Amino acid sequence: MIHPSAIIDPSAKIGKNVEIGPWTWIGADVVIGDGCVIGSHVVIKGPTVIGEHNRIFQFASIGEDCQDKKYAGEPTRLVIGNNNVFRESVTIHRGTVQDNSLTQIGDDNLFMAYVHVAHDCMVGNDNILANNATLAGHVHVGDHAILGGFTGIHQFCKVGSYSFCGVGSVVVKDVLPYLMVAGQNAVPHGMNFEGLKRRGFSKSAILELRRAYKTIYRNGLTLADATAQLEQVAENEPAVKLLVDFIKASERGIIR
Template identity: 65%
Template sequence: MIDSRAIVDPSAKLANDVEVGPWSIIGPDVEIGAGTVVGPHVVIKGPTKIGCNNRIFQFASVGEDCQDKKYAGEPTTLTIGDHNVIREGVTIHRGTIQDAGTTTIGSHNLFMAYAHVAHDCVVGDHVIMANNTAIAGHVHVGDWSILGGFTAVHQFCKIGSHVMCGTSTVVLKDIPAYVMANGNTATPHGINTEGLKRRGFSTEAISQIKRAYKSLYRKKLTVAQALSELQVMAESCPEIEPLIDSVKNSSRGIIR
């Protein structure tokens, strides 16, 4: 299962059925779960823990030291869940002690070719980062979000669940849950209706989320005024709660 031309550190912990392709390098303090396939020419550096049934394609760099100039070699970590696909040339860096000390990737995500996940990022589940998308340090990406190719996200930004960003979007502020965003710099363009339908949201829930979006973006209310209206709506439609939370928890301000 491990090609004779691969280099695997004796201290690395690989499940019995892990596959490692030729010329890949698995360093010390690396754990890889059952069913994971590591292609050729992959470099995985620890401390890194990778779950089960992931597939990592050629030339990916996983768990490398971050590019933050303050990083001084501290033993920070990377944690990756299950059933992720990490395509060619993807780079995922470990955390820094200036944050929680770890970069965290959930499960069932797709990182297309040449995507970059910087230090201390938190990526949820079922996220798609298309080709050449780059998220800077400390970025949080919510479940089921899709970042179109060449999307660039500024450090410390938060992207809510079920968000969709168009190609080449430049994100400098937080994007609330459910919102579609596009442009340089990102501006809101309604809610991700098609995505919500595919994920089983009811017609009534989608209708209420659209009403909430209008309160936040179309009625010329302040954020505080819009939140008051959203909290009333959420009493009869709990699906609005993620939108409220993503606005309340914004530290950089939301796109408007």
């Protein structure tokens, strides 16, 4: 299941039932979990840990040194979970010592062709990054988010869970959970209610989120006053609590 033309460093650890295609290079300090399928002409550099049942298509570069000029060859890491798909020419860089020396990706994500994930990014679970979406350094993405093709996320921004970035969006501030944004620079376009229905959110939760959107974006309140109002609702509605907690943790400010 490993093509004879593949080059694998003796220190690399390869799990059971792993397929490795021709002319692929697996470097030192790489761990690949059971059941992974790695195509041809892939480069994986360590220290990198890849979980189980991931699929990596041809010409992907996984775990390369970052493009930060401050990087001086320090031993930093990339950790990838399970059941992710990395399509053609995806690039994922390891972290830097200026952050936590770690780039991390969760489970069940789809990275379409030419997606770039820069150093120190944290990507959660079950996200879709469409073709050419780009995460700059230190970006955090929650769970169940969708980034349209050619979306660009500015460094240190956070993208909330269940959010949706339209094609070609330029994101320079934090994207609230559930929010739909688009444009250059991206602006709000309502909440992703159709996506929430598909995810099984209750009618009562969606109703409270509709009210929360109006509180934040349409009632003319300062963000501090809007958040104070939502805190009362958040005590009994977990969906709104996620929204409030995100606002409180935001450092760059939210798209508004």
